[in-house]
Amino acid sequence: MIYNEEKKEIISKRELNDLDKFALEFTDIIKKYADYVIVSGYVSILLGRSRATEDIDLLIPSIKLVNFILLWDDLKKSGFECINTSNPQKAFNMLEEHAIRFFKGVPIPNIELKIIKNDLDKYSYENKIKVILGEKILFISPLELQIAYKLFLAAEGPEAELQSDKDIEDAKHLYTIFKEEINKEELLYFSKKLNVEGKLRLLK
Amino acid sequence: MKICDVNINLEELKKFKEQNAKERLEFIKFWAEYIKTHSDKEWSKQQNKLINSQLRTARGIVKEKSGKLKNR
Numbered sequence: 001m002i003y004n005e006e007k008k009e010i011i012s013k014r015e016l017n018d019l020d021k022f023a024l025e026f027t028d029i030i031k032k033y034a035d036y037v038i039v040s041g042y043v044s045i046l047l048g049r050s051r052a053t054e055d056i057d058l059l060i061p062s063i064k065l066v067n068f069i070l071l072w073d074d075l076k077k078s079g080f081e082c083i084n085t086s087n088p089q090k091a092f093n094m095l096e097e098h099a100i101r102f103f104k105g106v107p108i109p110n111i112e113l114k115i116i117k118n119d120l121d122k123y124s125y126e127n128k129i130k131v132i133l134g135e136k137i138l139f140i141s142p143l144e145l146q147i148a149y150k151l152f153l154a155a156e157g158p159e160a161e162l163q164s165d166k167d168i169e170d171a172k173h174l175y176t177i178f179k180e181e182i183n184k185e186e187l188l189y190f191s192k193k194l195n196v197e198g199k200l201r202l203l204k
Numbered sequence: 205m206k207i208c209d210v211n212i213n214l215e216e217l218k219k220f221k222e223q224n225a226k227e228r229l230e231f232i233k234f235w236a237e238y239i240k241t242h243s244d245k246e247w248s249k250q251q252n253k254l255i256n257s258q259l260r261t262a263r264g265i266v267k268e269k270s271g272k273l274k275n276r
Contacts, residue, residue: 001244014248017255048239050251052258108262169232176236202229 003181010131019109023056024136026111029078033071034060037128039141044170046131047177055112059121068092079104143182147171148190151199168202175203
């Protein structure tokens, strides 16, 4: 994998797995109606972490009902179903409040779709990284925020217990892979903002 | 052995848990270094075995359960 920090671009020549194909199938549809950014666990997996997941977290900006209905119909045409409801109007209303999930055929894996709500979401979206997978593209959250946020998500507790937390492991994976390229000041900034500065030592 | 004969040494288990966590982190580091020193094609092949098998297992369980429900 090659990460070009200036271009905010990662070139990966990895072979695609079923999870990647699922993510690409969904994003191929959603990108017609909204720009998106992928956050959380799948980011680490896409970048090589040796673990699986049940869902892929995806953020989009606020969307108009008319566009949401078009997206809904397009997803339905491609075999995607919403776990929360089969009514698009209800799904739209839910999306204003919380995440909704889409699956295809079976509930695992599924996409957790959320509207951008807070500044961290907004920063992820506005500073997203393009991951080039051959002819395909996925957009992911900036690595510095991703690492700090993973440290934040990790359960509180003594260091010995923290070490086996999957979020700490995700953060450590990303840090080890990209430690030469990531912006240390940004990582420190987000770690301070999220009050996880003390957990940074777990990355080393 | 009867259940009443089972002795549990929590101190020993705690040490095991700590050691296990350390070893997991060592593996995370090892795997990350492996990724950096091997081609994307090579490491992803190994990672895909894990991910594809998890997803296929999950799909299999769902299909098996829905089959059982239909046969009720």
